[in-house]
Amino acid sequence: MQAPGSIDAMQQTLGRAGYVASRPLATVAFLALRLGRPLFLEGEAGTGKTEIARTLAATLGRDLIRLQCYEGLDATTAVYEWNFAAQMIAIRTAEAAGNADAELLNRDLFGPDFLIERPLLQAMRPHENGPPVLLIDEIDRADEPFEAFLLEALSDHQVTIPELGTIRAPEPPIVVLTSNRTREVHDALKRRCLYHWVDYPDFAAEMEILAARVPEAGARLAQEVTGFVQRLRAEDLFKRPGVAETIDWAKCLLALDAVALSPELISDTLGAVLKYQDDIARMEGSEAARLLSEVRARLGPAA
Numbered sequence: 001m002q003a004p005g006s007i008d009a010m011q012q013t014l015g016r017a018g019y020v021a022s023r024p025l026a027t028v029a030f031l032a033l034r035l036g037r038p039l040f041l042e043g044e045a046g047t048g049k050t051e052i053a054r055t056l057a058a059t060l061g062r063d064l065i066r067l068q069c070y071e072g073l074d075a076t077t078a079v080y081e082w083n084f085a086a087q088m089i090a091i092r093t094a095e096a097a098g099n100a101d102a103e104l105l106n107r108d109l110f111g112p113d114f115l116i117e118r119p120l121l122q123a124m125r126p127h128e129n130g131p132p133v134l135l136i137d138e139i140d141r142a143d144e145p146f147e148a149f150l151l152e153a154l155s156d157h158q159v160t161i162p163e164l165g166t167i168r169a170p171e172p173p174i175v176v177l178t179s180n181r182t183r184e185v186h187d188a189l190k191r192r193c194l195y196h197w198v199d200y201p202d203f204a205a206e207m208e209i210l211a212a213r214v215p216e217a218g219a220r221l222a223q224e225v226t227g228f229v230q231r232l233r234a235e236d237l238f239k240r241p242g243v244a245e246t247i248d249w250a251k252c253l254l255a256l257d258a259v260a261l262s263p264e265l266i267s268d269t270l271g272a273v274l275k276y277q278d279d280i281a282r283m284e285g286s287e288a289a290r291l292l293s294e295v296r297a298r299l300g301p302a303a
């Protein structure tokens with residue numbers, strides 16, 4: 001499918017796929033595609049950073065290739081690995097058959113048959129439906145040397161395997177990087193990208209997300225859940241709930257056949273929204289009741 005031709009079209013395309021994008025996010029996504037620049041998304045946990053890469057791939061009909069970053073991830077592992085077990089079997093088989101010619105083995109053992117392609121290499125390969133979406137998720141978890149390596153790979157759209165040579169993408173992949181900002185990502189990498197801070201949605205946007213993701217929820221329940229989560233985010237919590245938690249909570253409440261919140265219901269299901277015992281302990285009981293009445297006062301009487 002063609003990339004959306006305008007910011008509005010981008011917003012609508014994402015919307016049809018169930019992703020509620022603010023205008024600034026739709027703008028930066030549109031520009032990233034138009035200019036062929038990587039999209040760098042930073043923000044709190046559970047605010048839809050990973051999901052936008054998935055949605056872009058789905059709406060454009062492209063393959064999604066995900067590189068999940070972690071501490072100690074090294075450049076090579078992100079590109080390729082040799083299939084050690086298969087190499088051993090090939091050696092044994094050749095030995096048993098009496099044709100373990102060293103040079104021949106060496107050549108074959110480090111050839112395409114024994115190569116395991118990891119995300120960065122996969123992303124450089126030609127894809128039937130056009131350049132894939134390469135999601136480099138949680139780059140802040142990887143170490144700085146990896147970042148430097150990535151910068152190079154992304155600038156040249158190519159990776160090198162010593163035994164095989166350099167593999168260059170026929171067309172650059174669509175790159176989405178995400179970070180939870182557990183550390184600052186280097187300026188040099190950011191400079192290559194279009195940057196956007198993904199904030200918590202406002203009440204209206206979060207209602208829209210709930211309507212898209214949990215359409216079974218009634219209007220009153222959706223309003224109260226959204227209002228309550230929004231109110232919780234204003235509290236001094238160890239870990240504020242993301243959109244993922246709002247969705248989870250609504251699903252939990254639906255499974256309990258709830259049509260509205262009550263202080264008891266909140267206390268019983270708070271684990272879907274808050275994931276730290278200190279936060280839960282603070283919000284249980286009278287505090288939940290107080291926040292709920294505040295939320296209800298703001299929402300107005302039930303229709």
Ligand SMILES: Nc1ncnc2c1ncn2[C@@H]1O[C@H](COP(=O)(O)OP(=O)(O)OP(=O)(O)O)[C@@H](O)[C@H]1O
Nearest residue numbers: 018019020044045046047048049050051209243244
């Ligand atoms: N704007 C949105 N529109 C639709 N769904 C959304 C939106 N934002 C978040 N979600 C939903 O919330 C969930 C969490 O989103 P996602 O995993 O993308 O968050 P994240 O920012 O990558 O979080 P983390 O930092 O924890 O990885 C997903 O199930 C997604 O469907």
Ligand SMILES: [Mg+2]
Nearest residue numbers: 049050137178
């Ligand atoms: Mg994520």
